[in-house]
Each structure stands twice: as structure tokens, then as C-alpha cells.
Amino acid sequence: MTSLADLPLRPDLVGRTAYGAPMLHVPVTLNTNENTHPVPDAVRADIVARVADALGTVNRYPDREFTELREALAAYLGHDLAPEQVWAANGSNEVLQHVFQAFGGPGRTLLTFPPTYSMYPNYAATSFTAVAEGRRDERFELSAETVVAEIRRTRPDVVVIAAPNNPTGTPVALDVLEAAYDAFDGVLVVDEAYAEFMPAEAPSALTLLPGRPRLAVARTMSKAFAFAGARLGYLAADPAFVDALRLVRLPYHLSAITQAAALGALAHAPEMMRMVEDIRQQRDRMAEGLRSLGYDVAPSWTNFLLFSGVDDPAALWRGLLERGVLVRDLAIPGALRVSAGTAAETDAFLDAMRALTPIGAAR
Numbered sequence: 001m002t003s004l005a006d007l008p009l010r011p012d013l014v015g016r017t018a019y020g021a022p023m024l025h026v027p028v029t030l031n032t033n034e035n036t037h038p039v040p041d042a043v044r045a046d047i048v049a050r051v052a053d054a055l056g057t058v059n060r061y062p063d064r065e066f067t068e069l070r071e072a073l074a075a076y077l078g079h080d081l082a083p084e085q086v087w088a089a090n091g092s093n094e095v096l097q098h099v100f101q102a103f104g105g106p107g108r109t110l111l112t113f114p115p116t117y118s119m120y121p122n123y124a125a126t127s128f129t130a131v132a133e134g135r136r137d138e139r140f141e142l143s144a145e146t147v148v149a150e151i152r153r154t155r156p157d158v159v160v161i162a163a164p165n166n167p168t169g170t171p172v173a174l175d176v177l178e179a180a181y182d183a184f185d186g187v188l189v190v191d192e193a194y195a196e197f198m199p200a201e202a203p204s205a206l207t208l209l210p211g212r213p214r215l216a217v218a219r220t221m222s223k224a225f226a227f228a229g230a231r232l233g234y235l236a237a238d239p240a241f242v243d244a245l246r247l248v249r250l251p252y253h254l255s256a257i258t259q260a261a262a263l264g265a266l267a268h269a270p271e272m273m274r275m276v277e278d279i280r281q282q283r284d285r286m287a288e289g290l291r292s293l294g295y296d297v298a299p300s301w302t303n304f305l306l307f308s309g310v311d312d313p314a315a316l317w318r319g320l321l322e323r324g325v326l327v328r329d330l331a332i333p334g335a336l337r338v339s340a341g342t343a344a345e346t347d348a349f350l351d352a353m354r355a356l357t358p359i360g361a362a363r
């Protein structure tokens with residue numbers, strides 16, 4: 001058996017481990033913030049028809065500029081965005097990788113605010129970008145003062161802020177993002193992977209785009225559109241910012257099949273948003289249930305919750321798994337993260353928590 005150590009690996013990759021959310025097959029999977037609701041049948045049928053159509057010309061390379069998809073994404077986002085302001089790739093993971101390839105690199109630094117999405121340092125590593133970690137305020141919040149102080153201290157070239165944040169679910173106010181933008185001359189990426197789960201009246205960072213050519217707002221169809229398996233992420237920014245990403249993408253990176261499937265899902269955005277509303281309700285029911293058991297639940301604008309006050313998170317994680325419920329242990333002291341389920345999954349999770357709390361202990 002050959003092992004990694006036997007191969008002439010790039011020196012900076014030696015000793016690194018790959019992204020590793022456990023992929024266990026259990027009845028109630030609430031560990032990676034997927035949309036727990038399947039795509040409705042009628043929407044599926046439309047997507048299948050569009051993909052079948054796309055297969056008719058799959059002998060040709062796809063539209064490299066994914067023009068129709070960019071138009072549909074711009075229309076979906078609103079805010080008077082033009083298609084030239086939209087970029088897409090295979091998941092927002094690839095979109096963010098493009099940003100690092102274009103704006104990070106040797107001699108440059110990413111500033112990130114842990115606990116946050118664990119992939120940001122990975123994009124930095126594979127693009128030879130150094131990583132600086134900023135501190136947060138009490139209860140994982142971010143204030144303008146803290147963000148500006150951390151930017152002055154670490155002098156970054158790229159700042160990524162997840163808003164709302166993962167794994168805490170907590171919102172980030174727009175004045176924090178404005179202050180961050182003004183505090184340096186690199187690029188600010190606001191990762192709005194969970195934007196559709198925010199309260200309806202909460203403003204998006206998209207409203208900050210006019211006059212801010214170094215700002216990008218990243219979104220994904222993985223969460224709200226129940227499309228994690230289809231891989232479609234996107235961002236909105238100044239057209240010049242988008243041109244920079246064209247320099248680093250591989251040609252034809254978005255397959256004709258992906259483009260057709262995404263267009264199909266976007267055509268049914270209102271139906272998909274009704275599903276989002278149901279998930280929000282389950283999330284709130286989950287939060288109430290956890291609070292009544294004595295856990296501390298961080299305010300969430302997402303499709304998941306971070307709850308703390310857990311004496312032994314590893315033991316509670318195992319106990320839940322034994323009862324067929326998979327949640328996420330992110331090594332945050334005293335805390336676990338759980339994604340909002342369907343009504344039945346939420347019941348299963350709360351039942352298991354009720355059974356385990358006397359041992360798992362809430363304070």
C-alpha cells in the first residue's frame with residue numbers, strides 16, 4: 001500500500017488533512033446544514049426536462065460565460081444587479097477559491113474570524129496565502145470596533161466574513177461590514193450562504209455594493225435551494241472584480257448540465273422559498289425545545305443552531321448518534337451544532353435530547 005509519505009507531495013501540503021465532515025449514514029442527518037427538504041416533485045420534473053434538453057448538445061462545450069444563468073441569478077438577487085456583476089462556479093467553495101487565486105497568493109494575508117467556516121484557511125493554503133485570525137466579541141459577535149482593530153493589527157489583503165456566521169448562526173450588522181471595507185484596501189468577501197434564512201426585513205450586504213468595487217457578496221444554492229448535490233455557488237460584485245475571476249477559472253468550468261439544472265431551480269424560486277419558511281419554523285421550534293431543556297442557544301439567522309451549556313459535547317454527540325441523530329461537534333467548548341430538520345427530524349432530535357439531557361447535562 002502506497003501512503004502519502006511515499007509520494008513527492010508539495011512540501012506545504014505535507015501533514016495536512018482533507019476537509020472532513022463525517023459522512024455517516026444515519027436516519028436523521030443534521031450535521032452539515034444541508035436543506036433537509038427534498039426538491040419538490042414538480043420542480044424536479046422541470047429540472048429533468050431542462051437537463052434532457054441540454055444533453056441534446058452536450059457534444060459541444062457549454063456556454064463559457066453561462067450568460068443565461070448569470071441573467072437569472074442577477075434577476076433572483078434583485079438590487080438592480082446587472083448580469084456582468086454576477087459570477088458562478090461549482091459551489092461557493094469554488095467561487096471563493098477563485099477569489100483567493102485572484103486576490104490572495106504568496107506574500108498576501110487572509111483575515112478570518114474563528115469560529116467560522118472551516119474552509120477559508122483551506123482556500124488560503126492552496127493559494128499560498130498566509131492566514132491571520134481575528135478575535136470576536138462576547139458571544140461570538142463582531143462589532144465595527146473589533147473588526148477595524150483586527151484589520152489594523154493584521155494588515156490583510158483578503159478579509160472573509162460569513163454573515164450570518166457559520167457555525168454560530170449569528171448575524172453581522174451592515175455597519176460592521178462598511179467599517180471593515182473602509183479600514184483597508186484589499187478585498188472584502190461577505191459570505192451570505194444563509195441569506196435566505198435571515199429575517200425578511202434584514203438588509204443584505206448586496207445593498208453595499210454600489211461604489212465599493214473591492215466588495216464581493218457570495219451566495220450558494222446549496223442551502224436555500226436544497227441544491228447541495230448540484231454544486232452551484234455565485235457572487236455579486238463590480239464587473240471589474242468579476243473580470244479578475246475570469247483570469248483564474250478553468251475554461252468551461254460550469255457544465256451545461258449544471259447550468260440547465262440551476263436555471264430550472266431558479267425558475268421555481270417562490271416554491272423553494274416556501275420550503276425555507278418551513279425550515280425557519282423548525283429551527284425556531286428546535287431553539288425553544290433546547291432552551292426549555294436548559295441549553296443556551298445562540299440567536300440564529302440560518303438553518304442551524306449552535307447550543308451550549310453541554311457538559312460533555314463528545315458524549316452527547318455519541319449518545320445522539322446511538323439514537324440515529326447526527327449533529328456536528330466543532331470542538332467549540334461546551335457546544336454542538338445542529339441543522340434544522342423536517343418536522344419529523346426535529347421531533348426525533350428533540351426526543352433524543354430529552355432522553356440524553358439528564359446524562360449530557362444542561363446548565
Ligand SMILES: *Cc1c(COP(=O)(O)O)cnc(C)c1O
Pocket residue numbers: 033090091092093094117162166191193219220221222223228232233
Ligand atoms: C454551506 C456553506 C457554504 C456553501 O458551500 P457550497 O460550496 O456552495 O456548497 C459556503 N459558506 C458557508 C459559510 C457555508 O456554511
